[in-house]
Amino acid sequence: MNEELNERCRQILEAIIEDYILSGEPVGSRALTRRHKIALSPATVRNVMADLEDMGYLASPHTSAGRVPTEKGYRFYLDSLLRIKQLPSSKRQSIREHYRHRGLRMEELLREAGRILSATSSYTGVVMVPHLATTVCRRIDFVRLSACRILVVFVSQTGIVEHKIIESQLPLSESELQEATNYLNHTFSGLTVQEIKQYIVEQMAEEKAIYDSLLRHTLQLSSMALEDDLGGQVFIEGACNILDQPEFNDLNRMKRLMRTFDQKSLLVELLHKSQLTEGVQIYIGSTEHYSDIEGCSLVAASFSSRRGATGTLGIIGPTRMPYSTVIPLVDFTAGLVGSILDNEEE
Amino acid sequence: MNEELNERCRQILEAIIEDYILSGEPVGSRALTRRHKIALSPATVRNVMADLEDMGYLASPHTSAGRVPTEKGYRFYLDSLLRIKQLPSSKRQSIREHYRHRGLRMEELLREAGRILSATSSYTGVVMVPHLATTVCRRIDFVRLSACRILVVFVSQTGIVEHKIIESQLPLSESELQEATNYLNHTFSGLTVQEIKQYIVEQMAEEKAIYDSLLRHTLQLSSMALEDDLGGQVFIEGACNILDQPEFNDLNRMKRLMRTFDQKSLLVELLHKSQLTEGVQIYIGSTEHYSDIEGCSLVAASFSSRRGATGTLGIIGPTRMPYSTVIPLVDFTAGLVGSILDNEEE
DNA sequence: GTTTAGCACTCTAACTTATGGAGTGCTAAC
DNA sequence: GTTAGCACTCCATAAGTTAGAGTGCTAAAC
Numbered sequence: 169m170n171e172e173l174n175e176r177c178r179q180i181l182e183a184i185i186e187d188y189i190l191s192g193e194p195v196g197s198r199a200l201t202r203r204h205k206i207a208l209s210p211a212t213v214r215n216v217m218a219d220l221e222d223m224g225y226l227a228s229p230h231t232s233a234g235r236v237p238t239e240k241g242y243r244f245y246l247d248s249l250l251r252i253k254q255l256p257s258s259k260r261q262s263i264r265e266h267y268r269h270r271g272l273r274m275e276e277l278l279r280e281a282g283r284i285l286s287a288t289s290s291y292t293g294v295v296m297v298p299h300l301a302t303t304v305c306r307r308i309d310f311v312r313l314s315a316c317r318i319l320v321v322f323v324s325q326t327g328i329v330e331h332k333i334i335e336s337q338l339p340l341s342e343s344e345l346q347e348a349t350n351y352l353n354h355t356f357s358g359l360t361v362q363e364i365k366q367y368i369v370e371q372m373a374e375e376k377a378i379y380d381s382l383l384r385h386t387l388q389l390s391s392m393a394l395e396d397d398l399g400g401q402v403f404i405e406g407a408c409n410i411l412d413q414p415e416f417n418d419l420n421r422m423k424r425l426m427r428t429f430d431q432k433s434l435l436v437e438l439l440h441k442s443q444l445t446e447g448v449q450i451y452i453g454s455t456e457h458y459s460d461i462e463g464c465s466l467v468a469a470s471f472s473s474r475r476g477a478t479g480t481l482g483i484i485g486p487t488r489m490p491y492s493t494v495i496p497l498v499d500f501t502a503g504l505v506g507s508i509l510d511n512e513e514e
Numbered sequence: 515m516n517e518e519l520n521e522r523c524r525q526i527l528e529a530i531i532e533d534y535i536l537s538g539e540p541v542g543s544r545a546l547t548r549r550h551k552i553a554l555s556p557a558t559v560r561n562v563m564a565d566l567e568d569m570g571y572l573a574s575p576h577t578s579a580g581r582v583p584t585e586k587g588y589r590f591y592l593d594s595l596l597r598i599k600q601l602p603s604s605k606r607q608s609i610r611e612h613y614r615h616r617g618l619r620m621e622e623l624l625r626e627a628g629r630i631l632s633a634t635s636s637y638t639g640v641v642m643v644p645h646l647a648t649t650v651c652r653r654i655d656f657v658r659l660s661a662c663r664i665l666v667v668f669v670s671q672t673g674i675v676e677h678k679i680i681e682s683q684l685p686l687s688e689s690e691l692q693e694a695t696n697y698l699n700h701t702f703s704g705l706t707v708q709e710i711k712q713y714i715v716e717q718m719a720e721e722k723a724i725y726d727s728l729l730r731h732t733l734q735l736s737s738m739a740l741e742d743d744l745g746g747q748v749f750i751e752g753a754c755n756i757l758d759q760p761e762f763n764d765l766n767r768m769k770r771l772m773r774t775f776d777q778k779s780l781l782v783e784l785l786h787k788s789q790l791t792e793g794v795q796i797y798i799g800s801t802e803h804y805s806d807i808e809g810c811s812l813v814a815a816s817f818s819s820r821r822g823a824t825g826t827l828g829i830i831g832p833t834r835m836p837y838s839t840v841i842p843l844v845d846f847t848a849g850l851v852g853s854i855l856d857n858e859e860e
Numbered sequence: 861g862t863t864t865a866g867c868a869c870t871c872t873a874a875c876t877t878a879t880g881g882a883g884t885g886c887t888a889a890c
Numbered sequence: 891g892t893t894a895g896c897a898c899t900c901c902a903t904a905a906g907t908t909a910g911a912g913t914g915c916t917a918a919a920c
């Protein structure tokens with residue numbers, strides 16, 4: 169694939185994609201020259217377009233329609249043509265404003281982030297809750313519900329609170345539980361969940377060394393408490409926003425998208441993926457990749473606080489969305505949410 | 515409105531509604547006599563249908579289509595014609611099975627209840643989380659995040675856990691907080707949230723009598739902690755299920771419904787309403803009432819545990835849904851969820 | 861008086877048939 | 891290499907047609 173696109177091709181490709189983003193209609197050679205003051209005749213543009221089609225950057229829905237960007241076209245546009253502006257400071261300010269009077273609960277903060285993303289972009293906002301793994305434990309509490317049923321409340325440095333009810337094998341008295349709690353807080357506070365799990369495994373391995381049955385039991389309970397945390401949960405806000413896009417006049421595509429939202433699994437997968445990489449990631453739904461969100465793209469960025477909690481947020485919109493504003497929006501929001509989490513830690 | 519429907523009218527109305535529920539198409543006189551072994555000619559049936567239309571139980575989309583039940587028609591059907599079967603015990607068993615291996619977190623339980631309702635009915639499940647008001651306090655914990663920021667964890671007898679971060683006016687030390695916690699648990703444990711609020715108000719009124727500033731402050735904090743709880747939150751599961759219904763081939767209606775789901779406010783209102791009444795409630799969306807869910811109905815029932823937590827759950831489906839199976843399903847589920855909550859209390 | 865058969869009438873959904881417009885690809889001239 | 895010109899293609903829209911289902915009314919039958 170050694171096709172170097174020369175300047176003219178690039179220009180025309182860019183013009184086509186930008187037109188298409190605006191109109192959603194296939195763009196033809198005539199309209200293009202008119203709108204973009206290109207110093208070429210439609211015929212010449214047609215030749216270039218035919219080349220671009222051969223190379224896979226464009227496609228035509230049918231013989232006598234204009235051209236539409238392909239996934240490859242978008243990719244090239246995103247990688248090489250798009251100049252990303254900074255979000256204007258007025259907009260930054262107004263977004264910050266939205267977060268100002270927020271309640272301070274982690275979950276609500278993230279839900280709200282999704283809503284703000286959605287409202288600001290008029291597409292759909294998605295937010296994935298940080299996994300506990302890299303989260304630093306501030307405190308872990310056991311609350312005795314009955315002899316064998318124990319409520320575990322886990323609080324991270326970032327103020328994430330998770331709770332879970334576990335069934336203990338052995339009945340435990342109030343005072344035993346208190347003792348266990350004290351021990352755990354003393355031992356675990358300041359460690360990440362990962363480190364805690366590690367520690368538990370190591371201690372359990374030396375099981376024979378542990379003569380203290382309460383201690384052994386305590387470790388067992390904490391192990392149960394920390395498995396399968398809630399992290400990775402995904403909030404979807406403003407799902408219906410996206411339905412106003414003309415591409416969703418197709419009932420089936422619409423249903424498919426809604427189903428994807430309902431199941432969430434694809435989103436979890438994608439959001440996870442983009443957590444592994446720095447910066448804004450863009451996933452383009454096409455027939456080959458992510459066909460469930462065909463016609464849509466996900467613009468995602470992960471946010472993280474200084475102390476480790478890392479989640480991902482983003483916007484799902486039609487593939488033909490104005491990336492030049494959506495990308496900075498997602499980028500800015502990720503940073504903002506991260507810093508809000510930081511402040512909550514202090 | 516003193517229209518007594520005679521036996522024949524009732525029979526025909528019932529037949530029409532049942533046909534319509536099955537097919538979703540306007541039903542005509544001919545088809546009706548054929549399918550229902552009615553000992554009357556189509557012409558006679560037509561006369562009856564015309565009467566029923568005059569009385570407002572039926573409507574015709576246009577001159578030469580069959581008849582469709584109106585909201586009034588459905589109401590009459592539900593109130594006077596429908597014989598509700600018990601859920602067959604095989605089905606009960608299989609539903610119980612679904613709940614068996616559930617994690618024990620309240621929130622997950624309710625979410626799952628929504629999912630099971632949705633899957634079993636192939637419509638959309640909704641669940642409203644119990645409000646704290648009537649909930650009995652088991653325990654209330656303060657966790658110090660920083661001098662002024664405090665995490666409050668509230669645990670009800672039913673195992674509902676709510677948490678919230680509040681900002682204290684005065685900085686509090688670890689030990690002061692401990693003292694406050696002990697005081698609160700001692701005082702509040704076993705009271706309902708309502709009672710607690712009452713108590714706080716009374717105590718504050720005697721403010722002058724409270725020389726102990728820590729005590730005053732503690733009360734203030736708990737007051738903050740208990741206002742605007744999370745209860746009333748609504749989970750919607752399987753929203754896309756309902757889209758497969760033929761009535762949602764209409765794009766606009768579909769969008770409207772999705773928007774209603776997104777906003778949730780109408781659902782909150784309806785679910786609240788049905789919390790005030792015993793048994794299964796049915797809300798029929800029509801142009802006049804609840805136009806946001808036009809073409810849909812909500813079948814709802816509240817569930818409650820012995821100790822007070824009361825929420826509501828239900829199914830949203832097309833108005834022409836098979837009530838004879840949906841109603842018992844909702845009824846049974848409400849009872850089941852209530853009893854699961856009871857067990858969790860034990 | 862109620863019920864029914866018959867019939868003219870209505871309305872829709874589905875199919876067919878024009879028609880205009882937008883756009884292409886090719887060729888030949890610049 | 892670029893462009894004008896032109897024949898051709900395809901879609902969207904509108905208009906016309908038809909078949910089917912259903913109604914309302916009337917007059918006869920029970």
